[in-house]
Amino acid sequence: MPMKQEQSSFLEAISGNTPPIHQDSKPPVDSFQNDELLYRRYLSEHFNGGKILPASFRFPRQSFNRSRFSKPEDVLHPDCCGGKALSTQGEWGVLECRVGQIPSPVGSLDGRSSYIFSPKHVPTPTCYAHSELWCRKDSSDADEYDNPPTSVKETFRIKLARVMAVRIPTV
Amino acid sequence: MPCMSQARNTLDSQTYGLRTAGRARLGSALSVAREEEFFRQLFRETRSSSKFLERQRRFELLEGSLIRLRSLSQGWDSYDSEPPSFDATGLAANFLRKLYRESFLPSSIVPSAEGGAALYFVGGNKNAYTEFRNSGELIVALYDDKIEPIVVELSADADETRAIELLRSYFR
Numbered sequence: 001m002p003m004k005q006e007q008s009s010f011l012e013a014i015s016g017n018t019p020p021i022h023q024d025s026k027p028p029v030d031s032f033q034n035d036e037l038l039y040r041r042y043l044s045e046h047f048n049g050g051k052i053l054p055a056s057f058r059f060p061r062q063s064f065n066r067s068r069f070s071k072p073e074d075v076l077h078p079d080c081c082g083g084k085a086l087s088t089q090g091e092w093g094v095l096e097c098r099v100g101q102i103p104s105p106v107g108s109l110d111g112r113s114s115y116i117f118s119p120k121h122v123p124t125p126t127c128y129a130h131s132e133l134w135c136r137k138d139s140s141d142a143d144e145y146d147n148p149p150t151s152v153k154e155t156f157r158i159k160l161a162r163v164m165a166v167r168i169p170t171v
Numbered sequence: 172m173p174c175m176s177q178a179r180n181t182l183d184s185q186t187y188g189l190r191t192a193g194r195a196r197l198g199s200a201l202s203v204a205r206e207e208e209f210f211r212q213l214f215r216e217t218r219s220s221s222k223f224l225e226r227q228r229r230f231e232l233l234e235g236s237l238i239r240l241r242s243l244s245q246g247w248d249s250y251d252s253e254p255p256s257f258d259a260t261g262l263a264a265n266f267l268r269k270l271y272r273e274s275f276l277p278s279s280i281v282p283s284a285e286g287g288a289a290l291y292f293v294g295g296n297k298n299a300y301t302e303f304r305n306s307g308e309l310i311v312a313l314y315d316d317k318i319e320p321i322v323v324e325l326s327a328d329a330d331e332t333r334a335i336e337l338l339r340s341y342f343r
Contacts, residue, residue: 043248045281049293054300054312058252058284081249092249109322150310153285154322158314 020065020074021128028121029068034100037067037167038119038131041075044091044170052095052164054157060147061132062160066121070129072096072167079126093170103159105138109151114138117156230271236280237264240288253286256305263288263303266331273335277301294342301334309334313341 040063046056065075072094078085086092104117120134135156137146148156243254255263263280267290270276277290287304302310307326311334314320321341325334 041249045279048279048281048291053281053289053291055281055283055285055289055291055302056248058250058286063250082251084249086249087247090247150308150324151322154310154312155320158312158320162316 018071020071020077020079020126021069022079023123023125023128026123026128028123030121032066032099032119032121034098036099037072037096038064038099038102039067039070039072039075039167040064040095040164041081041086041092042095042170044093047093047166047170052161052166054154054161057157057160059135059153060145061122061134064119064131064133065127065129066119066131067096068129070127074127074129076168080124080130082124083126091170093166094168095164096167097160097163097165101163102133103156103163106148106152106156106159108149115146115148115152115156226271226274226276229276230267233267233276233280234264237267237288240280240282243282247282248284250284252282252284253305255282255286255288255303258307259287259303259305262309263290266290266301266303266334269331269335273339275335275339292338292342297342299338299341301338311337313337 042052042056046053065080070080074080075094076086076092099119102117102119105114106117107114114137115135116138117133117135119131122130122132124130134145135148136142136144140146237260240255240260241257245254246252247254267277267280270290278293279291281289281291283289283302283304285302285304286306287302289300289302292299296315297313298315299311299313302308302312304310309325309330311323311325312320323334323337
């Protein structure tokens, strides 16, 4: 599906025609600084009253681009959208938050367990900056992914929505 | 005694005149009061009818949002999210009708990236949402900018009344 003329021009203008960095056999970089930014695209309908809605996030492993290897607008580029142009049905913008703002840990309702959320660099062939938010019980190994209970998921979605700010408004 | 009789007649005549004038004034005052009450009632009815129309218009817009959710396809958010199922949007539509009858409409209805339909409520700095999940769950979440969010898990086909009670008491 072709992109809207204005959306296509907008992307070219803001990206300066530079595509996102491709992986090209580069290995992931495990470490994240607390002040590194994470970028994520959003739909205009998920932005209401000056805030992003928790409905914008889903489990597991929310996708982001890390700023160390990405410009904010890269998340709107087909190379970072699984090779597909964004649907012309929606209006898209870019959100950001600092790694240090990720709400973690989040306790379960019964208070028995606590879940730690942290970014993980998971490059794709055409989007080296691609990263994911991983979740694990505080007692699990760092490389494990633990699926949290519903109350933890919802609490995390709400807290994540609180810290996400608009970097590029919807067009 | 003609003088006395004449005087009584004059007095009776004056009293009658005063009574007539008094009745006329009272009648006029009552008429003004009735008129005022009539216009007050008319104003109340017009205002109430305008509120009714406003509520009706809002309900139709929300219903339209819900219908549009049914046309979404897999990956609608570009992050491979499931579209809201027919069952989830159907349950959300029933819930919306209940809210309409209770004069408690949400501010927006959007697709949820978790798979389902989400109804958002905003009142001052308080926020809440109910999500009708494709899985059959009904989630109610109450939150603002500061407090720890309150999350309640319900069953979508049985706990709608409980969901409305929770929302109402949170925004009271």
